[in-house]
Amino acid sequence: MPYTLQAPVQSELVIKKSRFLGCVESVPDRAAALARVAQRRTEHPGATHVCWALMAGGHSAANDDGEPGGTAGRPMLEVLRHQDLEGVLATVVRYYGGTPLGAGGLVRAYTDSVAQALLKAEKTPVVRHQMLHCVLPYALEGWLRRELDTHSASLVDVTHGEGVSATLRVPEAQAAALVGRINDAGQGKVVWLGGQDDVDG
Structure with a gap:
């Protein structure tokens, strides 16, 4: 049975001076998700990247927003998939700290940002x-x-x-x-x- 989230939940990680601000929240569709991503960009004008992943309406989408291909959006999406979530958007805002993390480090950082937010989230079954x-x-x-x-x-x-x-x-x-x-x-x-x-x- 798919689940959605009761309320938005945030997380924060600092890895080698880079700050990763994760957020998971329920959204009705892709249009609402893209509007929310745009809002996150506005809230964090100094951020280096605003990466996101979406599971909604049986469809999925992910965006690395300039990070090396496959190191941000896709790993975030996999976390959502493993939690059997529907109608959920994950965003991670990154402030670059000056030290490259490498592909493996980025995958771990983006995965952990979403996973930590979901640990605090209250799930509710999706009623069709x-x-x-x-x-x-x-x-x-x-x-x-x-x-x-x-x-x-x-x-x-x-x-x-x-x-x-x-x-x-x-x-x-x-x-x-x-x-x-x-x-x-x-x-x-x-x-x-x-x-x-x-x-x-």
Whole structure:
């Protein structure tokens, strides 16, 4: 089961006068991750490198930001992979201390920066959701709103026309039970629209 992080966690290493400031945090997608990397650059204008690794939406990405190829982003990504993380960005800001660390030293420094931050991080399971779309009689709207809580579901959108068109966000594990409950209550008067969209997070 994949996990994400409850809150951002930081670490700091000093190796031969180089400072490595690690951070691990949850992000919804690549666009948010790139925005966060840009923010880290702004926060540390004097930094030599801002390297990062991302696991999100089943995709991965890594960036060495000028460090020798394969010595920063890729090792950071491997740490995330081994922890079975999803929707997590790792960044490491490096202030160069004047002494080269060599390829092996860099790999260890970037790996340790991420690993130390993750040791302090609180993980939470990723709950996958589905979006359900239905039209139901007005008489059932109040019942539906009460029923959603018992299935950890939420009402994303509702429009009123000939019937009540509702878009529901429900954990995958609860979807079938909720559909069954709605169908029972609707006694054949509930119309399901389109497919059931898979949504992460």
